[in-house]
Amino acid sequence: MLLPRHRAMTLFRSLPLTLLLGSAAPALANLDSAQEEPDRVTPIINELETDESVEEVEQSTLRGEPVAPPEIGTLTTGPAERTAAELTTPGSQSPADLAANPVAQIPDESLAIVMEALPSPQPAAPLSLLGSEVLPGSSARLAWSPGIQIPGLSQPTPVLAVNGIHAGPTLCLTGAIHGDELNGIEIVRRTIYDLDPEELSGRVIGVPIVNLPGFQQGSRYLPDRRDLNRHFPGSPDGSLADRIAHSLFENVIRQCDMLVDIHTGSLKRTNLPQLRADMNNPDVATFTQGFDRMAVVHSSGSSGMLRSAAVAAGIVAVTLEAGESHRIQEHQIEAGVNSLTSLMEKQGMTSRMFVWGEPEPVYYDSDWIRAQHGGILFSEVDLGAHVSEGEVLGYVADPITNAQYPIRAHSNGRVIGMAVDQVVMAGFAAYHIGTEAEIPAE
DSSP states (O other): BBBBOOOOHHHTSSSGGGGGGGGOOOSSOOOOOOOOOOOOOOOOOOBOOOSOOHHHHHHHOOSSSSOOOOOOOEEEEEOOOOOOHHHTTTTTTOHHHHOOOOOSHHHHHHHHHHHHHHHHOOOOOOEEEETTEOOOOEEEEEOOOOOOOOOOGGOOOOOOOOOOOSEEEEEEEEEESSOOOHHHHHHHHHHHHOOOOGGOOOEEEEEEEEHHHHHTOOOOOOOTSGGGGSSSOOOOTHHHHHHHHHHHHHHGGGGGEEEEEOOOOTTEEEEEEEEEEOOOOOOHHGGGGHHHHHHHEEEEOOOHHHHHHHTTOOOOEEEEEEEEOOOOOOOHHHHHHHHHHHHHTTSSSSSEEEEEEEEEEEEEEEEEEEEESSSSEEEESSSOOOOOOOOOEEEEEEETOOOOEEEESSSSSSEEEOSSOOOOEEEEEHHHHHHEOOOOOO
């Protein structure tokens, strides 16, 4: 008999985004679901972007000694699955198998005793959210309205909630705080609809489209041209952005124990899959250890950002970067969904066959290399490339004079972010080079 595996998502991946914008029913509605060497660092290349400005990352400083890179897991599916007999037959397991599946080392006659000694999961309580109650073992589509629209034309924002059958932490997922960031919407949707409340410990609350007006207009900003991610935790009497931020924070975010705020990039830049996290905060640093195949870039964050406001309120929070704006990118979406799956496994919210793999790097030191001349940028390196000090990363060409100006790496490192080829002006941040943290000897 095969061990439990990640369930197929074919049905729900085919659902259009417009379903998320329909009338949000406050009544309950079922959401059908379709270490090996810890010091080795082998990042995986994917094209993802950042929400935070260049200056915010450059100004982040690390205090004290860096922590070790996170232990990262890989979800086992398909041919990698093994039968229960293979896992329990003496002599059929490698040392890596035994490390990944310690229960299989226990003799059959002792297994029942061990299982009886484990604490029994506690039953969940109803989830009170946005004026509705989500019972244990159920899911619902709720409605959040910040109260800033014309009442007769008001359109509530859908909020998806899954309350597990067992007690556990509350994980919140937010997407499209910037309305042109499409990948985060799809990451939240797939993650939520892949959950079975009968197998979940804790709650998952997802707001796929926070900035609904911006999403409908294909704009990063709110109708008043403000960046919503600079106004948290907000104010009930402030600007339009302040009021929306306050409503979301008080009505949804304060329900969270953990928050993953999902973004894509702006200004035509793309990044390696990564988390932005304040690694000076021990709880946040530990939290990053649950994300599979995600490099971590130390960023303290700035006042007004959702993750900064959440951490200040005692909620463990990170920013997850996932692709370019205005695009749906399947590879980046899959990376985001996988990392959230591993996070829930790490937090004890789900129990799926999961094999822990090699850690990803923590980039405490990073440097944006800027163009010194205006013109058209042509890159010579790919995202994720390892580069050496002095290596040519690309060049800027003057389309009139034919002058060409090389852009060189300032240090050894890896390209964790870069601008797509485009017209640039002098001072434009073109390449983001990360240097892996040096782990103190134990």
